Amino acid sequence: MDPFVFHTPTKITFGQGVAASACDAIQEIPGCRIVLITDKQLLKTDLVNYLIAQWQAQNHICVFSDVLSDAHLTGVNEAVRLAKNEKCNAIIALGGGSVIDTAKVVNIILTLGGEALDHQGMNNLTSRLLPSVAIPTTAGTGAEVSLVAMIKDDIEGKKLLFGSPFLAADQAFLDPELIVSLPAGLTAATGMDAVTHCIEALVVEGTSSPITDCLALDALNRLFKHLPEAKKDGRNLEARSQTLVASTMAGMAFSSCGVGIVHALSHAIGGQFATHHGMTNAVLLPYGMRFNLGFATKRYAEMARYLKVSDKENDSVAAQKLIDSIENLISDLGLPKNLRSLSVPELDGEKLQQLVALASSDPAMIFNTRQATEKDIVKIYEDAY
């Protein structure tokens, strides 16, 4: 067996209504003052308002809700200003990946000082951060357990990467009731983000382990079974629970082994055209899988058999059946199948070269099982358009 590292520092609590006890996790801090980071859409929901009222009854909480759908540096800086003014010493993130990533970087600055750019990089944080709780309201990013955060630098138009075991939330509360109101389209798109995490984590080069394999494979199976139900009937709490837990499991897997070319290409598109991350992944996933096919045939075949989309066929046939079943899943979920449908403008000339440069230098690319040349990346983008 090859050497591996698996790290998951977050305590995970799952159950209907568990979000109500999120403050209990951190209120033992003397003089606890909490900054709650969330988004404006969530603040419109009765359940979130009820939760905040409950928390505020026993704790000092200030609310920052100006997080955009793509986490931005401006939002981070504004949240830091508020939290400093309010002398906050703990953080709750209630929202999707952008909210949780914003909270992670806010926590770095509140704890270590300086600006976000001072802390960009991998493994460079030297101490524990302020106590933090993450409560996901989508089932997709796995940000509640991941050791990374990506923030868009609004001025430079680049994605900034922060990676450290200290970035993981101390506690994650997985409450399916919070996902019930997620619209069908977002349920499908965020779910496909989790599917992509599973598939990429299962074919990365040199960092996967029996633990990440186990998490990713089981999560993939749960998503295949329950994502269509969760999309069709958002009030189906069992389907919501299964996809929520699967998303967290996928997050634990990819945090310790990385993702691959689909994420690299998707980050570049998202950074340039503000497309939804999950939808972009869904479009690019079959193309990325075909690109890796010759290098991941056995792994794809294993996935196909585990998902029971293949039985006794040889590896090549089984691997192709996995790709077919992914395409069927994307169709069933009613998600876009090409970049044009995501309102990405025609890709040519300088714009295409810029995208290729961004994708080539994306950190996810070093984990991919097959090295991609600039020509390869151009072809995938063109095919996916």
Next chain:
Amino acid sequence: MPVFKNAEDLNRVMFALWDAIKADKSMSSQLLRSKLTISFIYREPDSRLTLDCSDGEQLKVYIGETNFKPAVEMFMKSDLAHDFWLGKVNIPLALISGKISSKGPVNVALALLPVIKPAFKIYPAIYQSNIVEENG
């Protein structure tokens, strides 16, 4: 026992290696195109080596502190640096496990890994001639 007995050994080997990379147009031209400034901060023995490709014309190598802040800083043990140049390091695993840490846009540096890969072939000879013969 560490591969490099002291910082002088480490600096001599790394300087000779980067001299060879500079002389190889296929590698140096791509590095210069990146306009990257990057420092490698080594531990045990401790040293700091900085590459400056910022003017796009000349690849400059500095040992020790510089009067400019590099865009990227990479931190690792000197033994790991040696293994890296021998082509023996699983970089993704080293990043995930924290054996390599970085400050700044590490993606820019990682994108250059394929560019410097040909240097893996010349490193053993450079190491031999700058350590073994020097100490022998």
